[in-house]
Amino acid sequence: MTNVALRKLNIVLGGKPIIRDLDLAVEPGEFLVLLGPSGCGKSTLLHSIAGLVDSASGAIEIGGRDMTDADPSERGIGMVFQSYALYPTMTVEDNMSFGLRIAGTPKAEIRRRVDRAAAMLQLDALLRRKPAQLSGGQRQRVAIGRALVREARVFLFDEPLSNLDAKLRAELRRELKLLHRTLGATMIYVTHDQVEAMTLASRIVVMEGGVIRQVGTPLDVYERPANRFVAGFLGAPAMAFVDGVLDGAGGFGADGIRLAPGAAAASAAGPAVLGVRAEHVEIRPDGPLRGEVTLVETMGNHQVVWLRCGGALLASLVHDARRFAPGETVGFAIDAARVSLFDPVGGNRL
Amino acid sequence: MTTRTLARATPYAALLPMALVAVVGYVGAGLWTFYLSLTASRTFPSGAFIGLAQYGRLFDNERWMLSLHNLAAYGVAFVLASLVIGCLLAAAIDRNVTGEGVLRTVFLYPYALSFVATGLVWQWLLSPGDGIDGAIRALGVPWFRLDWIAGQDGAIYAVVVATVWQASGFVMALVLAGLRGVDPDIWKAARLDGIPVWRVYLQIVLPMLWPTLATVLLLLATAVAKLYDAVVALTQGGPGLASEVPAKFIMDHLFLRSNVGLASAGAIVLLVPVLALLAPYAYARSRREAA
Amino acid sequence: MNPHTIVSTLPAPAAPAAHQAPGAAGRARRRFTPARIGLYAFLLGAALFFLLPLYVMVVTSFKGMDEIRQGGIFALPHAPTLDAWRLAWSGACTGAACAGVRTGFWHSVAIVVPSTILPILLGAVNGYALSFWRPRGAHVLFGILMAGAFVPVQVMIYPLVRVLALAGVFGSLPAIVFVHLVFGLPVMTLLFRNYYCNVPHELFQAARIDGGGFWRIFLQVMLPMSLPVLAVAAIMQVTGVWNDYLLGLVFAGRDHMPMTVQLNNVINTTTGTRQYNVNMAATLLTALVPLALYFCSGRWFVRGIAAGAVKG
Secondary structure (H helix, E strand, C coil), X not given: CCCEEEEEEEEEECCEEEEEEEEEEECCXXXXXXXXXXXXXXXXXXXXXXXXXXXXXXXXEECCEECCCCCHHHCCEEEECCCCCCCCCCCXXXXXXXHHHHCCCCHHHXXXXXXXXXXHCCCHHHCCCCHHHCCHHHHHHHHHHHHHHCCCCEEEEECCCCCCCHHHHHHXXXXXXXXXXXXXXXXXXXXXXXXXXXXXCCEEEEEECCEEEEEECHHHHHHCCCEHHHHHHCCCCCCEEEEEEEECCCCEEECCEEECCCCHHHHCEEEEXXXXXXXXXXXXXXXXXXXXXXXXXXCCXXXXXXXXXXXXXXXXXXXXXXXXXXXXXXXXXXXXXXXXXXXXXXXXXX | CHHHHHHHHHHHHHCHHHHHHHHHHXXXXXXXXXXXXXXXXXXXXXXXXXXXXXXXXXXXXXXXXXXXXXXHHHHHHHHHHHHHHHHHHHHHHCCCCCXXXXXXXXXXXXXXXXXXXXXXXXXXXXXCCCCHHHHHHHCCCCCCCCCHHHXXXXXXXXXXXXXXXXXXXXXXXXXXXXXXXXXXXXXXXXXXXXXXXXXXXXXXXXXXXXXXXXXXXXHHHXXXXXXXXXXXXXXXXXXXXXXXXXXXXXXXXXXXXXXXXXXXXXXXXXXXXXXXXXXHHHHHHHHHHHC | CCHHHCCCCCCCCCCCCCCCCCCHHHHHHCCCCHHHHHHXXXXXXXXXXXXXXXXXXXXXXXXXXXXXHCXXXXXXXXXXXXXXXXXXXXXXXXXXECCCCHHHHHHHHHHHHHHHHHHHHHHHHXXXXXXXXXXXXXXXXXXXXXHHHHCCCHHHHHHHHHHHHHCCXXXXXXXHHHHHHHHXXXXXXXXXXXXXXXXXXXXXXXXXXCCCCHHHHHHHXXXXXXXXXXXXXXXXXXXXHHHCCHHHHHXXXXXXXXXXXXXXXXXXXXXXXXXXXXXXXXXXXXXXXXHHHHHHHCHHHHHHHXXXXXXX
């Protein structure tokens, strides 16, 4: 089990700074997800860990050894690409063994490693096939197998599920999670899909514009977002934000909304932004707040009811079969212990 | 009702010229030539049917046999050289070199020239004493000889040099387009696997480019069969008959030596290898499209 | 909440690495490897090989004959002169007449213009009909057309001669234009067909729903969208027709002899000493139009090659 450490990493591409002064420590054996919108630099960061992109300054350490200038093939890493990048004219077996053959590894050793990887990934029956004859899941396993035979200690994944339809994506996501448990290797995974991040990660790194906005476990990042960007990025439907004022006595007030947030920060005074997740908004007739239903989205196993309250638009997750009509005024309550408060200037958590 | 029928007939009517050209121009003309090859036509077509006698005379004709021999030698050298040089150039440019635009322009401009212009300038460059031959010797290398064009065996290879110079850029352009279509992730995966660049090209990329290469091969091979202008310009088939090729044999016998029957037989014989190459190519293409 | 969760604290760095500096030297080192130098050497050498004939042509055309006789094919002219160019243009002897390649130039222009416009128009209609309307049996005809493009011209040439002679037009401008049409149609049709195959079929269907018929859709929807392929087709056809030798030799007749034929006559049928400077000037004059077109068209030329080579 190997760790990865990035210190003060700066990456410039085409004259533009993509990654700025980045520090990150990846624990051995963890499944770290780099999450962020397009262009935030997560893929570039992954490529620089792999050695496919040069950094302008800073250091990259893998397994305690400085790898900043090392060749991609010397870093002890394996990478799975979005398109899997299997060599199309070679069989599965040749795909996995090609690198080893070039390196001059003895045939018996190659055989041993390929068989071991094939057994671990259930590829034994597929060794003679060509990539075009494999399913998406099988191709993913071959791509991982290619890294396994090189005895990679760190596995990098560059949005491997983005090209797939929803059903296959869910299936392969579960396979990946099981695989991580079986192999126990350090895995760094890039995605823009927060569902993938939440289900797969042991820790999530949320990135925006080349900097890290928060690092934490999925629950950390979800329940205690460090800033407004992270709060808005995770969770579907997205967290609702309400501009208002803290009165200094533990109360928050905005047009139509009054409550006493449970957070210690609520005792401050001044303008603040309240963040509320849909699952913490409960529609009940005896609720202290009132709102007008604007839209109802039925999802099968739950509904999302959109309420307008004063100047704010809040979503509420409803898990029973109650019916709501647009225009109807309903009562609702917000779980004050679970809300977040943000500074209107700068967006950090109060 | 009539407007509908008229509307439905319009595409067919619009394609009428194409149909005429294809059926009358190509198939019809080809059949007529085949018919002529079975007659005793000399300056003008004659109705005297003589069966396959012309073909017999053809293969007894020393000049024809020599032209076939030359074309075979030329074909192998030309296709191999153009393919290798074109692929090397394409691979080199694919490596993210500076000045790529300028280089591509330089390698491809010969293709914009006519075969005649190419033949004429290389005739000058390869002429013994005056051209490269003389220049190198004047530079102080007295033993240097480049007189292929004047020799019996070497003349056809002079044609190879000139036409390879012209065609390599074309091969490069096609192969480069193919290379650009290769998934860049494959390159990254190969880098991670520690595979040296030349091996990636040879063992991974080139096999992936098989359709492009097949097309290039077909185009080069059919260009070999059509070789005429360059020979006329470069050597006029000479010295003597040293660089005679089938297309020139046919043209000379049609218009100068007034032997339409013999020339037609030659044309049909020249057609055979072309069809032999086209058939598997078309078959492979249609199978791939059906898949 | 706690600022420490925002950025993980790093463990103390491992024993200081061998090089403290960010390894800038290591990054620069990657640029000038021997492999890279060898690559550029190869490309430069190849470029020289390709440029050599052009250089020799230009340099020779500006020299006087005495300088050429002294040798040194690669040397720059001592006293550059335009005499060779003047002779090539209006004084060189082609067979009996001594009027240079000037007449050939205008003949070529007269041949190229109609031989470009007609095949392009027909090719566009064909490509359009083939990709959108797909009449029954059309693909067979198309296949024959394509096969015909590969077949050596000698297979079809004599029947064409006889037909044109019978029609009384052999050896005239209409004859050579007609022949260029026949032999240019396959590539033109292929170009347009491939181009229209990449136009979304939905566009065509929407036009039909709007009530468009065959010609209306072609003229008002497809043709206006076809500027890129029209450019490519024009470049390819102009180059191909201008550079043609064989068809011009056979069909154009003495009164419309194209420049390529005249050029070959000037150079290969002279008696007496060869005037290399005039020959090179004449060759350059003949190559001028396609070369200029090539240098100006840049990427379009390459697109033409790629499109024409992708058979179906």
